Amino acid sequence: MVASQSAKQGATGARMRRGLLGVSLLGAVSLLFTGLTSTPTLAQNAALKALIEQQQRVEWRDQFDNTMRSLQAVESSSPTLSPDTATYVETAIQRYSAIVQNGGWPQVTSGRRAMRLGAREDNVISLRRRLMVSGDLEQTAGMSDTFDSYVDAAVRRFQIRHGLTPDGVVGKSTLDAMNVPAVVRLSQLETNMVRLRSMSGFLGDRYVMVNIPAAEIEAVENGRVRSRHTAVVGKIDRQTPILNSKIYELNFNPYWTVPVSIIRKDLIPKMNEDPQYLEKNRIRIFDWKGNELAWQQIDWGTDEATKFQFRQEPGEINSLGSVRINFHNKHQVYLHDTPSKSLFGSDYRFHSSGCVRVQNVRELITWLLESTTPDWNRARVDETIRSGVREDVRLKAQIPLYLAYVTGWATAEGVVHFRDDIYDRDGLALDGAGTAVSAYQ
Template sequence: MNLLSGPDGLKLQRKSKTRRDFLRLCAIGCGLPLLAGTAAQAQNQQVEWVDNFDIATDNITEVKSSAPTLSPETADYIAAAMNRYQLIVQQGGWGTVSQGGKALRIGMKDPRVVELRHRLIMSGDLEQQAGLSDTFDSYVDAALRRFQLRHGLIPDGVMGEGTVAALNIPAHVRLRQLETNMIRLRSMSGFKGDRYVMVNIPAAEIEAVENGYVRSRHTAVVGKIDRQTPILNSKIYELNFNPYWTVPKSIIRKDLIPKMKEDPEYLAKNNIRIFDWSNNELNWQQIDWNTDEATQYRFTQDPGAENSLGSVRINFHNKHQVYLHDTPSKTLFGEANRFHSSGCVRVQNVRELVTWLLQSTTPDWNRSRVDGVIRTGDREDVKLKRSIPLYLTYVTAWANADGVVHFRDDIYNRDDLYGTGEQARL
C-alpha cells in the first residue's frame, strides 16, 4: 500500500521495513523534538495519510539491544538521552492526553487522537509527517505500541487508562528519572564477569550475559511492594531439580494461616505436609490456627505440578532466603505489572536459563538432559563447577545504542521522583 497524495500534492511513499528503518522509527528523539510552531504548521498544512488500516502490526516487537543493561556504555547512552529530554523540557514539555472517555484504538476518530499524535511525535515514537489528524490510523497504532513497549506496558495499541497515565508523566519527571539512573548505572559499571545473570527488578526482567552480550532475556515475576525482592550482588552455586519447597515463616504467618482458616483442606490440596523440628509429621488438627503456633513448625510442599517452585530452583548466597525459580503460575508472565512474589524471582523459560548456567560451567549437561531430569520428577541437586555472578538491580530508566529509551515504574519508590517520600505511581 502506498501513501496517497495529500492536499499539498506531496506524494508520501511508505518507508522500507528494514531493521535499520525500524530502529530509526522506534528511537526516541532520533531527531530534534517537534517544536510547537512546527506542530502548528503541520496541522495547518493538513497533511493526510490515507490509510486503509491494513498495515500489519502483530509483528511489532520491542527494540532490544544485544548489549546488557549493565553495559559500561549504558550510562553514556542515558546521558545522550538526557540531552534530548532537556530540550523537550526547555520547549515546555510534550503536553498531555485528556483522561476519561472510552479507550481508543485503530479505526476510531476522536479529538483526543490529535493530542495523542502530538504527544507521540514529541517523544519520537511517531514521525512528524504523520500530522495531527483525529484519525487513529495504523501509524498511530504502531507508534503507540512502541511507546507501550518502551514503558513496560502490554503493547495492545489501545489508549486505555494505564497508557494515558504513562503518556501524561511530565517530561521533567522523566528527565529526573534518567538523571537518577545514570548515577546508579555509573556506580555499577565495573567488570561484572565473563558470564553473569542480571535481574532488573522494576522491569521484572532477567538477562543472561556472556562475553559482553545478552545471551537470553527472560520475563520475571518479582516481589510485591510489601515483600520486596532485595537488591544485592551474589553468586549462583546450585540448582535443585524437582525441589521440595519449605515454606518461609513470613509466608506461614501472612498467607498459610489465613488460608487454613478459610479452608482446612488447603494443605492437603496443595501437597503440603507439617513437621516438627525432630522431623515428626503432624496433622493439621494438632495446630491452633487462631494463633501463630504454626510458625513453630516446618511446612514442606512435595515436588510435583503444584509445587510453588515449579520444576527447578536456582540457589545463590544471600541472607534473605530468596532464590530464582520456576513456577506453576505461568499466566503471571503475561501481565504488565509482575510484582506478585514474596521476594523470590520467578523465571519464564527457566529451562533455557538453567541449560545456559549448566553448559557454561558443567559441560556434560545440555537441554536434553535438563528436560529428562525434570520429566522423571525425581529430586536431583547439581552444584555448578564454577559459580555464576548474580546481580539483583533496580534500574527504572535506561537507553541503548540505537537511542531507544526505556522507562519502568518506580515500584519500590527508590527514585523518589516527586521528592515526597511517598510511593510514586509512575
C-alpha cells in the same frame, strides 16, 4: 548487511505490489467505462470504490509491515548494565532536558472507550502531539484526528519502551504512562545514571541480571544478551532485595519449605478459612526433629505454626515449579519456576514474596549449565524434570548474579526505556507546581 538487503527487497516487493495493483485498477476502470451504455452507473461506482479500498488495504499492509519491522529494533542485544549504558543515558538526559525546557509534552485524554486503530476523535490530535514530542511518531505524520496505522505503530513503540503489552490500544496503563510529566522522566534518567555508573565495571564474562522494576531477567555472555526472560518479582510489601551474589546450585523437582513470614502472613489465615488447605496443596508439617504432625495438633488461632516446618512435596502444584536456582544471600530468596504461568502475561508482575519467578526457566538453566557443567544439555534438563525425581546439581563454576533496580535507561539506538518506580526508590515526588523534587531533600 543482510538486514539492509532484506529491507531493500521488502521495499521493492511493496513497490511491485502497488504497481501491479495500479495496473489492474486502471484496467478494471477502463473495462467499467467501456460498457457505460449497458452497465448501471451505481454498479460501476460500487466496483470502482471496492477496487480503491482494496488498493488502500494493500498499501496499509505494506506500511504496517515496515513499521512492525521498525518496532523490532526497539529491543537491543546490549545488556542494560552495559559499560556504555550510562553514556547513552547522558545523551538521553540532554534530549529530555530540551523537552522540559520547551514545555514538556501535552496531557492525553481518552473518551469512555480506549483509543485504538480506526478511532476518529479530537483526543487523537493530542495523542499525536504527545508521541511526536517523545520521538515515537514522526514529525511529518500530521495532525489528523484519525488513529491510523502510523499512530498505532507509534503507540506500540511507546508501550514497548515502557514495559507494557504492545497492543496499540491506549488503555489506562498506557494513558497513565503517557501522562507522567517530562520533568519526572528527566529526573528518573538523572537518578538512574548514578546507579548505572556504579555498575559499569566488569561484571563477568557470563552473568545474570534481574531488573526488578522491569520484572525482567537478562542472561549475558561476552557483552551481549544471550536471552531475556519475563519475571515476577516481590510485592510492594515483600520486596525483592537489591544485591550482588553468585548462582551456585540448581534443585530439580524441589521441595518447597515455607518461610516463616509466609506461614504467618498467608498459611495461618488460609488454614483458618479452610482446614483442608494443607492437604489440597500437598504441604506436610514436621517438627525440627523430623517427626510429622497432623494439622489438628496445632493451635491455628495463635502463631504456634511458626515453630514448625511446612514442606510442599514436588509436583505440578509445587510453588517452585520444576526447578529452583540458588544463590548466596541472607534473605532466603531464590530464582525459580512457577505453576502460575499466567502472571507472566500481565503488565503488572509484582506478586511474589521476594523470590523471582522465571519465564522459560529451562532455557535459562540450560545456559547456566552448558559451560560450567558440560555433561548437562537441554535434553537432560527436560528428562530430569519429566522424571519428577529430586536432583540437586552444583555448578562447577559459580555465575555472578545482580538484582538491580533500574527504572530508566537508554540504548545505543537512542531508545529510552522507563519503568514504574514500584518500590519508591527513585526518591521523586511532585511539588504543587508539578515540578519533580527529591524526597531526600
